[in-house]
Amino acid sequence: MNEPVARMPPRALALPFDPLLLLATLGLMVASLIVLAAATADDIPGQPHYYVNRQATFFTLGLILMAVISRFDYTRLRELKYGIYGVAIVLIVAVAAFGGVTKGSRRAIQLPFFEVQTSEVVKVLLVVVLAAVVVDRARDLASRQTTARIMLLALIPTALVMLQPDLGSALVYVVTAVAILFVAGVPWYRLAVLGFVGVAAISFVLAIGPAIGVNVLQKYQVERLTAFLHPTDNPGDEGYQQNQSRIAVGAGQRTGRGELSSQTRLNFLPEHHTDFIFAVVGERWGFVGSAIVLTLYALLLWRGLRILTISKNLYGALIAGGIVAMILFQLFVNVGMNIGIMPITGIPLPLLSYGGSSVLTTLIAIGLLQSIYAQGRAAAATKGRVLTM
Amino acid sequence: MVDPVTDRRPPITPQLALRVAIFGGVALVLFAVIFFRLWYLQVLSGDSYLAEANNNRVRELRIQAPRGEIVDRNGRVLVTNRRAIVVTIEPSTLPDSEREMAATWGQEAGQRAAKPKGKRGEPVPIPPIDNGELEQRYARLARVLGTSADAIHRDVIQQLAQVPYADVRLKTDVPRSVLNYISERKKKFPGVRVEEVYLRRYPQGQLAAQLVGTVGEISPEQLRKKRYRDLKQGTIIGQDGLELEYDSYLRGKDGMRRIQVDALGNPKGALKEQDPTAGRTVRLSLDLNLQATAQKALGNIGAGRPGSAVALNPKTGEVLAMASYPSFDPSVFTKPMTQAQYDRLTSDETGAPIFNRTIGAQYPTGSTFKIVTALAALQTGVRGADEVINDTGVFELGPQKFKNAGDAVNGAISLRQAMEVSSDVYFYQLGAKLNGLRGQVLQTWAKKLGFGHRTGIDLPGETKGLIPDRQWRKDLAAKEKSCRKKEKIPISADVYTAAAEGCGISDMRPWSAGDNVNLSVGQGDLQATPLQLAVAYSTLANGGKRIKPHLGMEVDDSQGRQLQRIQSAGSTRVKFDPANQQAILDGLKLAAEGPNGTSTDVFKDWPNDKYPIYGKTGTAERQPKADQSWYAAYVPSETKPIVVVATVEEGGFGADTAAPIVRQILSKYFFNKAGEVVRGSDTSN
CATH class of the missing domain: 3.40.710.10 (DD-peptidase/beta-lactamase superfamily)
Incomplete structure (x- = not known):
């Protein structure tokens, strides 16, 4: 096994990559383009391919970004953690300063061809930063201070995006922070306390607060969050979207309605290129189509967890854990709201939903996973050589 | 500086393995939840959701069939049709309070009408609109129709009191511009319909007015009758006179247009169209x-x-x-009638013009x-x-x-x-x-x-x-007798004053x-x-x-x-x-x-x-x-x-x-x- 190539320090381009992860990624991209083409053909008169073309552009940029990131050693990011954190905070604050208002929220910075939804990018930046801080305190994991510091670091951007307001991203930040602590091995009782505080906070925000006159969330946000519990009460407002989405998914039946997908094509299904794209899959391709898409996600997440275990160091494992949690949480909340078991939170479906910020963020994250894989394989190869020596 | 200790690849500790397993388990459970829910929605209840989706997109519009003409033995037209654009409002889109007000007012007005003339007193006033939102709706519509919110309210109350189920006709013969204006702003005029309909026309004026009868929307009671088995709600049928007697020939068959609409209610193409069949002409033996x-x-x-x-x-x-x-002139029946008009047609003072003396x-x-x-x-x-x-x-x-x-x-x-x-x-x-x-x-x-x-x-x-x-007299006497018993009037033997003293049904002589x-x-x-x-x-x-x-x-x-x-x-x-x-x-x-x-x-x-x-x-x-x-x-x-x-x-x-x-x-x-x-x-x- 003494191949000459292995003696040399591995060159970046020769690094291995995870073919199954790449397969899942490309599969979801293709699915996204197919679904968008079907869903948005009638949306902009005269431009049936508007959304498909733009999404394809985002994918191309994202793939390049992913490939580049996968060739670098993610471990270098540890040193840059405070710088990255600063950038993240600046990005969120910049939206407040320069952002344009869409549908009552200030969430994105308008560029000539592109809106940057910075809260998306912060999702992956935060994973990199939090994982680094945990690694720094690896010897002191069980202490309350570690947990507190991580949560504090996560809650600052969380609070800032909630002001936009962007409740979905805020939830993603908190969930990834907890997942990183979990994977790092923070003791169960600390996690239990975190869980308790979380439940208390949610009940305060949704029920107790409004009752005593303290409104953390806007009234519409509370309504959106609770509408899924009683969707037919006010089918004109919050319940309407959820109702139409459920009808669309249900009407797809086993194999889908194909060209007859009236819920999508006649606009009964709102936001069918972004938040409710999964319902389009459900209506047009039925249970079979939904199962295929979900299988691609399962493959992606499985590879994520697998990469977690082969990481060459704790930092990589924590980043992988954070990314898997980030994608899994977004997937479940988004699909859940499409099929009427989760509230409407405005969380996109990673890779499938139309949107440059979300696409680039997810592909950066997957690039990091590939990097962890590549570094892990390379390290194992080196060690293997040492061991056999 | 990178910490050399942590930079080394850590062996997979049992703790990490456990946590990764738990992580994977959670993911598995979440996927299972999604799959079960999808199975329930798409496979188990798919049919009903498909029906709901179709219900969403399909609107059925009735195309009114023109009723047949009524002509005399020489073909001279007694009753025919004319096209008119009418504005109606659906009662089901009105707030409950408005419908209740109509019912209450109708009851009071009915009680007043039952009293003998001269003792009725002032007409029962119609209470004002009690709903701010409705008042705005009426006012918006009134601006288009050139009337007032109060006038619309009055029409609604009066017509609902008479026929609670039927659309309320707010105006007849509006210009086409009103039709276009309201059709393009359906959201602003909920429940309001502007459509071109056939109304009856009576070119002979007062000739044979008592014979022709009237037409009107089928009532819920009529809908249950065997005779009207195949009809749908909203169909216009003969309600009296020859229109009623020969309704099956005159009525024709309404057509149906099934159109597809998008979420905003904009039509997106016709799905199926069934043309209306005009009613038959009924030729009378009458010589006009x-x-x-x-x-x-x-x-x-x-x-x-x-x-x-x-x-x-x-x-x-x-x-x-x-x-x-x-x-x-029977054309009074083609528009909503006021109480005064109705009184003129039916009261003794005017000779009750609506009454067909020849048979009644x-x-x-x-x-x-x-x-x-x-x-x-x-x-x-x-x-x-x-x-x-x-x-x-x-x-x-x-x-x-x-x-x-x-x-x-x-x-x-x-x-x-x-x-x-x-x-x-x-x-x-x-x-x-x-x-x-x-x-x-x-x-x-x-x-x-x-x-x-x-x-x-x-x-x-x-x-x-x-x-x-003989029997008729006997029956009358028996009625008088039982009436007097109830009213406690003595059964007098004096046949000449008995009628005046008694109930007035009979003098009880044989x-x-x-x-x-x-x-x-x-x-x-x-x-x-x-x-x-x-x-x-x-x-x-x-x-x-x-x-x-x-x-x-x-x-x-x-x-x-x-x-x-x-x-x-x-x-x-x-x-x-x-x-x-x-x-x-x-x-x-x-x-x-x-x-x-x-x-x-x-x-x-x-x-x-x-x-x-x-x-x-x-x-x-x-x-x-x-x-x-x-x-x-x-x-x-x-x-x-x-x-x-x-x-x-x-x-x-x-x-x-x-x-x-x-x-x-x-x-x-x-x-x-x-x-x-x-x-x-x-x-x-």
Whole structure:
């Protein structure tokens, strides 16, 4: 096994990559383009391919970004953690300063061809930063201070995006922070306390607060969050979207309605290129189509967890854990709201939903996973050589 | 600096392995939840969601079928259609409070209307709009329609009180620009519909107004009826008159347009279209020229007093004219009606123009009834046709004295002269004699000739009339008795004051010969419609064939080609001796042309050789009102026989009012011109 190539320090381009992860990624991209083409053909008169073309552009940029990131050693990011954190905070604050208002929220910075939804990018930046801080305190994991510091670091951007307001991203930040602590091995009782505080906070925000006159969330946000519990009460407002989405998914039946997908094509299904794209899959391709898409996600997440275990160091494992949690949480909340078991939170479906910020963020994250894989394989190869020596 | 300790690849500790396993387990559970839910939505309940999705996108619009026309025997149009753009509002889109207000107001207004006139007091006021949002809705609509929110509110309350289920018509005949404006802003005008509909049009104005009837939206009760099994809510059907009677031909079949709409309700292409089928034309036996003459003669000669005239073919039962005075313009029914309009149509003060007196009013018929008495007497052999009696001017029945009208003394007369001069004494005797026979012979013959039951004409709302007899009096007395028991009024033995002291149903005296004497000359308690009298004269003229009068003659397509004949419901055979028939007809002929005939001067200059008149005057007493004028005539003809009956309430002597009306109708019928008014001078009953 003494191949000459292995003696040399591995060159970046020769690094291995995870073919199954790449397969899942490309599969979801293709699915996204197919679904968008079907869903948005009638949306902009005269431009049936508007959304498909733009999404394809985002994918191309994202793939390049992913490939580049996968060739670098993610471990270098540890040193840059405070710088990255600063950038993240600046990005969120910049939206407040320069952002344009869409549908009552200030969430994105308008560029000539592109809106940057910075809260998306912060999702992956935060994973990199939090994982680094945990690694720094690896010897002191069980202490309350570690947990507190991580949560504090996560809650600052969380609070800032909630002001936009962007409740979905805020939830993603908190969930990834907890997942990183979990994977790092923070003791169960600390996690239990975190869980308790979380439940208390949610009940305060949704029920107790409004009752005593303290409104953390806007009234519409509370309504959106609770509408899924009683969707037919006010089918004109919050319940309407959820109702139409459920009808669309249900009407797809086993194999889908194909060209007859009236819920999508006649606009009964709102936001069918972004938040409710999964319902389009459900209506047009039925249970079979939904199962295929979900299988691609399962493959992606499985590879994520697998990469977690082969990481060459704790930092990589924590980043992988954070990314898997980030994608899994977004997937479940988004699909859940499409099929009427989760509230409407405005969380996109990673890779499938139309949107440059979300696409680039997810592909950066997957690039990091590939990097962890590549570094892990390379390290194992080196060690293997040492061991056999 | 990178920490060399942590930079080394850590071995997978058991703790990490456990946590990764838990992580994977959580992911597995979440996927399982999603899959179960998808299975439930798409496989288990897919059918119902698919139905909901289709329900979302498909709207069904009814395309109203034009109703068939109603034309007279010559094809002259009596009822047709016109297109109109109407604005309606659906009651189901109104707040409950508005509908409740309508129900409450309707109840109060109904209670007020039930009170006798003069005691009603002020009209029940309509409460103001109690809903700010609704007021804005009304105001927005009012600006487009050029009216006010209050006016819309008033319309809604009044119409909902009358017909709670039907769309409220806010305006008829709006310009097309309103249709476009509202159609493009449906969201701003919830529940408001602007559509082009067919409304009935009556080019003949007041002609035959009481016959045509009305159309209207099918009611929930009607929807449950077998007859309307295939109809959908909102269908326009005939609600009265000929529209109701021949609804199945006139109605046609509404079409259906299924269109696909998007989430905003914008149409996105038609899915399926079923064209409406226009209704059939119904051709009546009515001759509108004759009808016009009849209505005009009634109005002119009757001088504004209510009356009726009917002309029919005695052989076939085809009704040629059916007039009732006063009349009205049926187009008032094509728009929502105000209470004042409704009152004008129905109140006694205006003569209730909507009332079809020919089939709905019942009166004693006076001497025109004498043909019945004559036939009964001749058929039973109570008296021979040529048997001569001495008319002394008075008929004594115990203590009661019955006199001829005008105290006339006619001397020695037989049946023919008795008919000619309309001797009452002759018939009084018969009435008394017939009363002595077993089995109420006079009543039986009255029934055979068509009195006391419906003629069966193809119009709703016909009344039965009344042939007074022994049992009828008994029943009335029993009713009076039970009423007095309930009201605790003593059952007095004094027959003359009993009626005034009691409930007023009956004086409780039993049937007497005097009752039959009154009946013999068509006075007293007899109640008959003008149409029944016409049927009786037709039966005599036909030698016993009692026809069912009818208006509907055939069903045509829109080009006027006959599709099917409307079968008249047949006739009934009444048996009597042709010699007896001839004797009575002779008497009728003498009455119209004999030297002493009661209507001879009315038919002065009439070509009796060509069109002999067999006519009888009648003057019915209707205390406390003035006498009612009657005339019934039969004119035989190979090709166009006719029976005409006319009556004018409080019109005085038969020869003075009713006979001249009949003459004009006959003149129009045979010579196509009504001619001058010729009044007779006879003053008999």
